[in-house]
Amino acid sequence: MLIPDIDAFEERAAIAQFDGGLSRREAEDLAAQxxxxxxxxxxxQWLADYVVHRQPP
Structure with a gap:
């Protein structure tokens, strides 16, 4: 698995939340998926593990 794209995650979640009418939780789930x-x-959790261990889990 590649390192997640945090900028794309945040952008997709924001669009889903504000334009799609999803809750923040639903929007973040969609962005993660x-x-x-x-x-x-x-x-x-993947990001936290990556920060702690400095390598993909």
Missing amino acids: SQGFVNADAYW
């Missing part, structure tokens, strides 16, 4: 994650929790 667009990058191959199950949901936003999995996305943020």
